[in-house]
Amino acid sequence: MPRSTLTREEIVRTAIDLLDDEGLEGLNMRALGKRLGTAATAVYWHVKTKSELVLLAGDQVWDEIELPDLDTVDWRTAAMKMATGLHAMLSRHPWLVQAFGSYLFYGPGKARHDDHSLAVYETGGFAGTDADRAAAAVFTYVLGSALGASATSSLTRRLSRDGGEAEELIQDTLAKANEVAMRFPRLRARLATPAAGYNAAPEQTFERGLRALLNGLEAERDGTP
Structure with a gap:
């Protein structure tokens, strides 16, 4: 071309x-x-440069996150939608999670998201720095939740490039990890559950954790001990 x-x-x-x-x-x-x-x-x-390209690509994917209309939904619903939308975006683009450690991202896509996120918490009664803290706490939670899938994606590619069968190597490692886990009662009890998979967790872990975080932020806003 x-x-x-x-x-x-x-x-x-x-x-x-x-x-x-x-x-x-x-x-x-x-x-x-x-x-x-x-x-x-x-x-x-x-x-x-490659760095410029990563920054441009990294900013554009933020536009994939739908911003809820704060005139039609309550702040909790809006916060859940934005957090789950962010989590889905990071899951589609696991390289972005890794890139946060090497690149400083900025641009209209991320600014659009961040501005609306602050609006969500201000609508929910979080004023000034409290809105900043709430938005940052939820963002950090989502980022941490997406880290496992990102790490697995990167690891699988590296193992494949090194000439191995990635899935076979991962399963071999899990077998060795399971041998170690047999010595610990709580880990042993979970070996037959979905949580025993590599970087795995029980179903709805993300959703339940997000609800708990929002409950805590709301209680702190209301002064509930």
Whole structure:
């Protein structure tokens, strides 16, 4: 594709697809150019560096999160929707969780989300820094909840690149971990449950934890001991 017909928007969309498939370590201008059907040099006319490309891609995916209308839903419903929307977005793009440790993200996509998040908690009666703390607490919880899936995705790719069968290696590690767990009563009792899987947790763990967090924030707002 000639650089005259290539657009930054198309480059960013393709970069997101590449990141979803190959992770941060798989993103480079040559691989991106191949997906676009053009030379890597053509990409450089629109995006100068990999870092710039990651920042552009990382900001665009925030637009996938639906912002609830605060005139039609209560703040708790809005907070749940935004948190579950953020969790779903991070699950679709696990590379973004990893990128938080290496890149400083900013842009209109993330700003749009963050501004509405503050509006949710202000609507819920959290004023000033209390709204900031509430929004930050929920964001941190969601980010931590998405970390397991992100780590598993990255690990699976690395094991495959190293020449191994990722699933086989993971299962072998689980078998060894289960042998260790047999020595501990509470872990032993859970070996036959879904929680025994690699980076696994019982169903609805995220939803129940989120509700508990919002309950705590609400109680603190109301001065409930």
